[in-house]
Amino acid sequence: YERGTLTAAPSELFFSLHFDENHSDCVLRPCAVHLLDERPDGGFGPHEFFAWRAYEKKAVYPLEALPTKKLRDAYATEAKRGPAAKAAAAREASEKERRKREETEARETARETALSADELRALVMPRRHAEVWIETRAFNR
Secondary structure (H helix, E strand, O other): OOOOOOOOOOOEEEEOOOOOOOOHHHOOOOOEEEEOOOOOOOOOOOOEEEEEEEEEOOEEEEHHHOOOHHHHHHHHHHHHHOHHHHHHHHHHHHHHHHHHHHHHHHHHHHHHOOOOHHHHHHOOOOOOOOOOOOOOOOOOO
């Protein structure tokens, strides 16, 4: 960093397009990396990290004000894969499941109750011709 001393929190990472290859023996356990728009106050677990800044060409930028389109696109892609996006997707899936369950319960309840006279009259079979019934004395036997 050319402008002076750069300090980082113990669990802070910097977002970058720099690519490193590490041997699989270096990976001890899974971890979560949260991409944030502003500096967090804390509250991360032992295997959780955060990034709210990015570096490119010896300069540091906040994630909300990235200088190049390439960096902004990479950040958008990674944000979609992060823990917050997965939690939102899980909430959406559980909401869909709840709505589906309620619809099923409503259908089962409707199936169990008897039809009223109005509902029976509303049932119409599709026909290609119309039938007209005229009540006469011969018809009312």
